[in-house]
Amino acid sequence: MSNSVRVRFAPSPTGFLHVGGARTALYNYLFAKKHGGSYILRVEDTDEERSTEESMKMQIQDMTWLGLHWDEGVDPSTFGDKGDNGPYRQSQRRDTYKQYVDRLLESGKAFYCFMTEEQIDQKREQLKAAGLPLQLKSDYRDMSLEEAKAKLAEGEAAVVRFRIPDQNKEYTFNDLVRGEVTANSDAVGDFAIVRASGMPVYNFVCAVDDALMKITHVLRGEDHLNNTVKQIMILEALEMNLPEFGHLSTILGPDKSKLSKRHGATSCDQYRHMGVLPEALLNFIALLGWSHPEGEEVFSLKNLEENFSSDRLNASPAVFDETKLKWVNAMHLRKLSGEQLWAEIQPHLDQAGLSFDKSSEWKAKALELFKPYMELLSDSVNLFAPLDDSKFAIAEEATEALTWESSPVVLQTWLEILRSHGGETLSEEDFSEAQNKIKKDATVKGKFLFMPIRVGIIGKPHGAELKILVPLMEKSSLIERAEKALEKAKSLQS
């Protein structure tokens, strides 16, 4: 029944949340929403060396930032358990795993293996030399449990391995994104399910937990495709229910190799700091391997929840194109109200040391003006910098305009108009009038009129429309700037 759908995202806490992980999380989340099911967050921290509490918290924070909230799993605020199928951190489920390991051991479907690393390496070399698949068949696969336990009692170290069937067996399953996938049992060796330390290994815990947590659909990265057979074997050996599987394509870098750090930013955290909105990131990654039924390119999470379906998932790998991400971000930026946008850019302005003690009307107006120029929230820094008096400077590329013969006159006239102006600020009309007056008095037009004024206002030859920019500025500030530009212009004349 559709309302019993249960999916999970199961990251291992060994670093930041990668955009690929975020996409897997997103698709699982959407799949649950679409079917009115549950979305579970399980933490796969069985690697005691690499897993850290810190990573888990960062990843949880990133997922929360993205707005991908889960129904069950590690609680995002207390980091305890939320839901009835916990604990949700595999490191806390060792007792549970032990029962299932024992079952396999007792039924002879798993065994203790005492091979040393050297012995295993040697065996692999032999297989390689013979041109055979690198699938290990342990020397201990037929040792009785009693005998093995005796060896254990003597203090010998052993891992537990799953016993691969002797005769080749074919496994096929219907992959949600790839259709029928077939694999043979001889494509895998006697794989380890418990380390010598007693901590079980991924393929085992993953399979067992999916069954125990009643997961119905497993949507995960393509890199797990080959693991699926192992997990099916475990589940069958334990007579547990099999979930359905769906293997998502890999996300590639611009050079078409798997997206990695050398390609630049790969973590959600990095994109957040660059000034990408969570919904924009979600929007963009959703399109990496999935397409909207209506062909829409810009949409909200809500829209995604309503329109997602796994049959529009694409099996081929996709290149992560930052240029398009920025465009998507720009589109989302523009949908925000002035108040919302200001809240988003505030941290970026703070970081750049810009501060504006202005009314919310002023902020909204300024933002309305700057929106079309923004792709990333961090672009606000360059946009707003001209409005911060403490940051005013005549830019290098502005000097040419100041060397024109007519420029000092233009600036002088502009200054006089400002000084004789009554109010504290200039309206758009005031500025238009001013421009016309300068045009007449200084007898200049075109860029000779326009450019020096611009430089006298923002210190740069390019930028937003002055008629909207000027009303955002204090007259006193305009005067000060014009004076600086005039001074510079005069010095350049000689």
Next chain:
RNA sequence: GUUCCCUUCGUCUAGAGGCCUAGGACAUCGCCCUUUCACGGCGAAGACACGGGUUCGACUCCCGUAGGGAACGCCA
């Protein structure tokens, strides 16, 4: 080495045998708007990896080849 997966414009993709003269989006280029830049509007250029089948007909189905990716761990 072995196995598995993938292959439509530069990039993301639409396409479930005739609707395809292969559609859209980003990027690129041109024009318009604009006394700057951007936004916006209009337009251009740009792809079915290759070879065999199957079929009246193939981007769509099958088989090979090539290319790319992944897996073969006491990592997940």
